Amino acid sequence: MQFEIIAAHDLDKQQQQQIAELCFAAFDEDPWSQYTFMQNAVHIIGILDDNIVSHALWTDRIFTLKDGITLKTAYIEYVTTDFKMRGKGLASKLLRYLTDVLTTLGYELTALQPEDETFYKKLDWISWWGDLYIKQDASTYLTDDYQIMLFPLSAQLKERLTHNLVDDTICADWREGELW
Numbered sequence: 111m112q113f114e115i116i117a118a119h120d121l122d123k124q125q126q127q128q129i130a131e132l133c134f135a136a137f138d139e140d141p142w143s144q145y146t147f148m149q150n151a152v153h154i155i156g157i158l159d160d161n162i163v164s165h166a167l168w169t170d171r172i173f174t175l176k177d178g179i180t181l182k183t184a185y186i187e188y189v190t191t192d193f194k195m196r197g198k199g200l201a202s203k204l205l206r207y208l209t210d211v212l213t214t215l216g217y218e219l220t221a222l223q224p225e226d227e228t229f230y231k232k233l234d235w236i237s238w239w240g241d242l243y244i245k246q247d248a249s250t251y252l253t254d255d256y257q258i259m260l261f262p263l264s265a266q267l268k269e270r271l272t273h274n275l276v277d278d279t280i281c282a283d284w285r286e287g288e289l290w
């Protein structure tokens with residue numbers, strides 16, 4: 111499988127169509143017609159025999175920890191493999207490649223809201239048990255119904271977030287649609 115990383119606005123018509131089909135099959139929606147901020151997403155596609163067989167995208171967020179430290183975060187969504195090609199390790203390869211690329215691009219953290227944690231746990235993602243806050247205009251509020259997973263991109267951050275010894279919290283800016 112070959113990988114390509116493409117900004118949403120640089121996808122050609124065929125790529126858009128193939129990604130839309132994959133996302134409709136898995137999530138009953140494509141990324142772009144839901145939320146305008148997805149126009150700023152960056153896609154990673156896995157290609158076999160000229161077909162997109164596996165996909166994920168990320169959008170940029172800043173996560174702020176309890177002590178005010180800010181983390182350049184890639185928030186990952188729409189992770190899916192063509193249902194005919196599942197169970198062959200494609201999404202695992204794609205996510206491993208993606209976290210490597212994000213490290214070289216200067217990201218400090220990757221995060222997502224999992225449908226099922228098992229798949230990501232096998233890839234060493236960690237579950238976040240601390241509080242999650244959203245900052246909207248002048249107010250900051252707790253969002254207690256969400257579970258996210260994290261893949262810290264440095265050993266130091268991994269140590270801090272895995273053990274959560276300082277009873278950390280994560281705060282991100284409000285966004286339209288799903289907050290997490």
Ligand SMILES: CC(C)(COP(=O)(O)OP(=O)(O)OC[C@H]1O[C@@H](n2cnc3c(N)ncnc32)[C@H](O)[C@@H]1OP(=O)(O)O)[C@@H](O)C(=O)NCCC(=O)NCCS
Pocket residue numbers: 136164188189190191192195196197198199200201202203223224225226228229232
């Ligand atoms: C989840 C998904 C992306 C995995 O793609 P894939 O290319 O088949 O993944 P891989 O082959 O790399 O890995 C599959 C592994 O995860 C496990 N797995 C896959 N989907 C799983 C699920 N929903 N729940 C639990 N485990 C799952 C498999 O058992 C397999 O484990 P193994 O390697 O020990 O056999 C794919 O099943 C999919 O598109 N699902 C629908 C969309 C979705 O739920 N996306 C995740 C959104 S957070």
